[in-house]
Amino acid sequence: MTILEAEHIKKSFGKTKVLKDISFSLEEGEVLSIIGSSGSGKTTLLRCLNFLERPDGGIIKVKGETVFDAANVGSMSEAEIRRKRLHFGLVFQSFNLFPQYTALENVMLAGQLLAKERPDYKRRKKEINQALEEQAVTLLKQIGLGNRMNNYPHQLSGGQQQRVAIARALALQPDILCFDEPTSALDPELTGEVLKVMKELAEQKTTMVIVTHEMAFARDVASQVIFMDRGTICEQGDPREVFENPKEERTRQFLSRFNG
Amino acid sequence: METFMQQFPVVVGALNEGFVVTFKLFFITLLGALPLGLVICFGSMSRFQPLSIFTRLFVWVIRGTPLMIQLLVIYFFPGLVLGNPIWGGGESGRFAAAAVGFIINYACYFSEIYRGGIQGVPKGQEEAGLVLGMTRSQIFFRITLLQMIKRIVPPMSNEIITLVKDTSLARIISLQEVIWAGQAFMKGSHGISGAIWPLFFTAFYYLAAIGVLTVAFSKLEQKLNYFR
Ligand SMILES: Nc1ncnc2c1ncn2[C@@H]1O[C@H](COP(=O)(O)OP(=O)(O)OP(=O)(O)O)[C@@H](O)[C@H]1O
Ligand SMILES: [Mg+2]
Numbered sequence: 001m002t003i004l005e006a007e008h009i010k011k012s013f014g015k016t017k018v019l020k021d022i023s024f025s026l027e028e029g030e031v032l033s034i035i036g037s038s039g040s041g042k043t044t045l046l047r048c049l050n051f052l053e054r055p056d057g058g059i060i061k062v063k064g065e066t067v068f069d070a071a072n073v074g075s076m077s078e079a080e081i082r083r084k085r086l087h088f089g090l091v092f093q094s095f096n097l098f099p100q101y102t103a104l105e106n107v108m109l110a111g112q113l114l115a116k117e118r119p120d121y122k123r124r125k126k127e128i129n130q131a132l133e134e135q136a137v138t139l140l141k142q143i144g145l146g147n148r149m150n151n152y153p154h155q156l157s158g159g160q161q162q163r164v165a166i167a168r169a170l171a172l173q174p175d176i177l178c179f180d181e182p183t184s185a186l187d188p189e190l191t192g193e194v195l196k197v198m199k200e201l202a203e204q205k206t207t208m209v210i211v212t213h214e215m216a217f218a219r220d221v222a223s224q225v226i227f228m229d230r231g232t233i234c235e236q237g238d239p240r241e242v243f244e245n246p247k248e249e250r251t252r253q254f255l256s257r258f259n260g
Numbered sequence: 261m262e263t264f265m266q267q268f269p270v271v272v273g274a275l276n277e278g279f280v281v282t283f284k285l286f287f288i289t290l291l292g293a294l295p296l297g298l299v300i301c302f303g304s305m306s307r308f309q310p311l312s313i314f315t316r317l318f319v320w321v322i323r324g325t326p327l328m329i330q331l332l333v334i335y336f337f338p339g340l341v342l343g344n345p346i347w348g349g350g351e352s353g354r355f356a357a358a359a360v361g362f363i364i365n366y367a368c369y370f371s372e373i374y375r376g377g378i379q380g381v382p383k384g385q386e387e388a389g390l391v392l393g394m395t396r397s398q399i400f401f402r403i404t405l406l407q408m409i410k411r412i413v414p415p416m417s418n419e420i421i422t423l424v425k426d427t428s429l430a431r432i433i434s435l436q437e438v439i440w441a442g443q444a445f446m447k448g449s450h451g452i453s454g455a456i457w458p459l460f461f462t463a464f465y466y467l468a469a470i471g472v473l474t475v476a477f478s479k480l481e482q483k484l485n486y487f488r
Contacts, residue, residue, distance in 0.1 A: 050391050078396075086393045096388035099487040100406050109402065110392035154488040172392060 001063070003028040003207050004049075004176055009058035010070075011044055018044045019055070020231040026176070026224070029205035033218035033239065036228035037254060042211040045228070046178045049209070051085040062087045062175055089169035089177040093184050095161045097153040103164045104149040107136040107171050114172070132171075139167040143197050159190030163197055170201075177201070179210045215258045219243045227251045264457075270450050271442075271458045278441025279465045285358055285427045285437065286469075290420070292363035297370025305375060322368040328429050331361040335433040351436060358430040362423075369419055377412035378404075410484045417477035424469050438462045 004026040011019040018041045026032050034042050047053040049060065051068070060068040067084040097106050111132045115121055121128060140149050143163040153161050162182055169177055179198070183191040195217050201208065202221050212218055218225060218239060225242045227235040227250075235242055235251045246252045303315035322330070335357040339345030347353035381404045389399035428439045442459040445452050452458075 052387055052390065082393050082395065085391065088391075090391045092384060092388065094382075094384055096382070096384035098385065098388070098403055100403075101487075110389075110394060113394055113398050113402070152487050168392070 001028045002026070003030075003063055004209075005059075005061040005064075006049070007059040007061075009045065009048055009060070010056050011041075011048060011053060012056055018231050019048070022058070022228075022231075022233055024226060024233065024236065026207065026209070028207055030223040031202045031208045031210065031221055032224045032226065033222035034209065034211045034226045034228060035213070035215070035218055035254070036226075036234075039230075040228040041231045042228055043180050046090065046180050046209065046211060049176070049178060050088045050090045051081050052090075086172060087175045089172060089174035091162070091165050091169050091177070091179045091182050093181045095153070095158070095165045095185070097161055097165055097168070099153050102150050102152055103140060103145060103156065103167075104133070104136055106153070106164055107139060107168045108132050110168070111135070111171050136167070136171060139170055140164070142200075143167050144193070157190060158186045159193045162186065162194045166194075166197055166201075170206075176207045176209060179208065179212070181211055181213060183212070183214060215243070215255070227254065229254075267452055267455060267458075270452060271445060271455075271461065274441050274444070274450055275438055275458065275462060275465065278436060278438035278462075281355070281435065282427050282437040282465070283469075285355070285362060285430060285435070286424055288359045289362040289366055289423060289427075292359070293366035293370055296363060296367035297374055300367055300371035301374040301378070304371060305378070319368045319371060322365055323372075327361070327365050327426060328432050330365055331358060331429060331433055334361045354430075354433050354435045357433060358435050362427070362430070366419070366423060370416070373412050373415045373419065374408075376415070377408040380411045381407045406484075410487075413477065413481055413484065417473070417481075420477075421470050421473055424473065425466055438465050 009022040057070045222239045225239045235248045306312045347357045442462040445455040445458040
């Protein structure tokens with residue numbers, strides 16, 4: 001099933017056109033890697049998907065339902081945007097964990113706040129919160145941090161913090177989980193533990209969009225690769241094709257920096 | 261002339277009375293300036309340009325001129341220039357004028373500290389909250405507020421300690437605070453005249469008050485030390 005369709009996404013900051021007509025689609029359970037040089041618009045694209053930026057043009061569909069249409073954004077209320085962005089999760093390069101909450105609280109907080117909007121919340125408060133805690137504990141164990149649940153972010157290594165951030169995003173069960181260079185802020189020896197978690201997620205058929213500079217990871221884990229260049233999709237396809245036999249000169253130049 | 265031992269209880273009694281006025285001025289200034297500072301802070305950060313420009317100009321004038329002159333202007337301008345003495349003559353009028361002057365002055369300093377605190381919280385915190393489906397008010401109360409408070413406690417404690425000592429400036433409009441009470445014994449008060457030690461002795465009141473504040477603030481800082 002096609003889970004995500006982005007059609008003709010355009011975005012400018014002032015006079016700079018950062019995204020020029022980006023279209024792609026993604027099947028459920030697929031992993032899409034986005035590669036490209038600095039400034040090509042990768043982060044901006046992820047931010048558009050997560051409604052942190054508003055595209056100037058284009059349509060975003062999730063499971064066939066239009067969640068964003070630049071032609072009639074004016075009618076979207078804050079509450080509507082809030083509900084629709086829950087289709088997506090986002091893991092930031094700089095983790096952005098909440099420093100005043102423990103790992104467990106970080107993972108549970110958003111779920112607890114959303115639960116308050118449920119009509120049966122008052123009646124089943126205890127039950128709901130208990131279920132949320134169990135789910136958070138399970139997630140933290142899954143990413144190998146069962147023994148660090150009550151630590152505050154500053155007591156964790158960068159790799160551990162990023163794993164908590166992944167658990168935090170997973171807790172809301174998004175349809176599509178986005179990563180923006182999740183390992184770029186990490187020491188090389190900590191990169192592996194985060195990539196391992198992401199690989200496991202891919203094996204469990206989590207739909208993911210991953211912006212990364214880890215070429216080996218993109219090649220091995222992705223089912224689809226997009227190479228972005230100056231705000232356009234320069235080349236797109238099966239990772240083995242793109243990495244071993246790039247059609248575009250720009251892609252070849254970009255990849256030679258990593259292979260050479 | 262009486263001995264020091266005879267003077268002491270009389271002087272302490274008078275100084276205590278003066279210190280009550282000092283403390284009242286300190287407390288009312290905090291009560292007014294802490295929230296007013298937040299209003300000024302939002303004004304100076306407003307996206308509505310005329311408002312933010314006006315607010316910043318106002319903050320510049322208040323921070324750019326001595327509090328002593330501001331007190332004189334607030335107390336005397338309505339009566340002597342406009343012919344409308346809104347403060348009345350007595351001690352209560354002087355206290356009201358002093359309180360207004362201190363609140364405005366300190367609110368401007370606080371507003372700048374708040375602004376630093378708000379802008380010091382990384383943008384990523386808000387974005388992480390948004391992406392997790394939180395509302396703006398949930399993000400403010402559950403995520404950014406405590407981080408802001410942690411950031412502003414050290415500069416605020418500095419400013420509040422300065423306020424304790426600045427209250428003595430109200431003497432310029434003859435408010436009968438602790439230094440005024442101490443100085444009175446030079447000219448003659450409670451049957452004692454020509455004594456300078458009561459004036460020096462007022463320093464202990466400030467020291468004690470600031471000692472208490474210092475301990476309280478360092479307790480608060482420690483409390484917020486569980487996260488970074
Ligand atoms: N808020 C903004 N205002 C103005 N320009 C912006 C803004 N955000 C991004 N840009 C510009 O948009 C372009 C694309 O930025 P973007 O962060 O999407 O690139 P990127 O592919 O993620 O790069 P990197 O690999 O360095 O992370 C850059 O030229 C950047 O300067
Ligand atoms: Mg980027």
